[in-house]
Amino acid sequence: MDPFLSLLHAFSSSLSDTELSSLKFLCRDRISKRKLESVRSGRELFTILLEQQDIARDKVDFLEELLKGIKRKDLVAQLNQFVEEGGINTSDDQLDEHEKRCQKVAIEVICNNVGKHWRRLMRKLDLSEVQLDRVVEAHRGDLREQLVQALREWQRSKGKDAKVTDLIKALRACEMNLVADKVEQELLGLNTGTR
Structure with missing residues (x-):
């Protein structure tokens, strides 16, 4: 059951x-x-x-x-x-520890640096308009929380296939190169132990 x-x-x-x-x-x-x-x-x-x-x-x-x-x-x-108690298996349970840490860092950077054009980014990550509208409705007036929840929706829908490299590619495809560079810089710091 x-x-x-x-x-x-x-x-x-x-x-x-x-x-x-x-x-x-x-x-x-x-x-x-x-x-x-x-x-x-x-x-x-x-x-x-x-x-x-x-x-x-x-x-x-x-x-x-x-x-x-x-x-x-x-x-x-x-x-x-x-x-x-683990009654609900979230998709990030399927990721290895390193990928979880990388995603957390990448999402933090994205949420701090992507503003009102967050929907364009989420479309590149293949979220549907229905999913985006649901996020907006649930968090009306809070732009940052809308982005946070949309990224969580992306993580849930992709499961173990939710990769930081996909986030970076989507940022670059949206011409958000500065944010992509910041994500890569933070990940480099994480991987070399300077973060």
């Missing part, structure tokens, strides 16, 4: 009618009114969110926001414990 589905089932069982109504209200920008009207349980709501890929084993941010929105700190704590 999938532990993530078991967790969602447990959450569903603990929701009151008022909490379910609140969750439906919080989801109205992601789920059509018609679908929401037919939802009678947390399980049905979570099923729709899973089908729309708003939540997944490796994508729990929106679920956490929903639980915080209905003031269920106990469920947020359960979700966080589940994640910490």
Whole structure:
């Protein structure tokens, strides 16, 4: 049995009618009114969110926001414990330690140096407009967080194939050569132990 589905089932069982109504209200920008009207349980709501890929084993941010929105700190704590205990296998678990460190450094440099043209970069990394719009909607008004979340989305979608070299190629393809140079410089420092 999938532990993530078991967790969602447990959450569903603990929701009151008022909490379910609140969750439906919080989801109205992601789920059509018609679908929401037919939802009678947390399980049905979570099923729709899973089908729309708003939540997944490796994508729990929106679920956490929903639980915080209905003031269920106990469920947020359960979700966080589940994640910490490795119940959710994130894509970076598939990378070796060196690549993880390199990605962390590269993403930090990119987030500090790429501004309003971040969407162009993410398109070069093959993220869809739907994925980008979802990130923007979830983090409206916070440009840096939009870029951070878009890069995480890229990492999740590529899994072990998410390579720093692809980030550098995409930066250069977008004529963001200065940022690409900074990433390479930081990685050189990391690899020679001067960072």
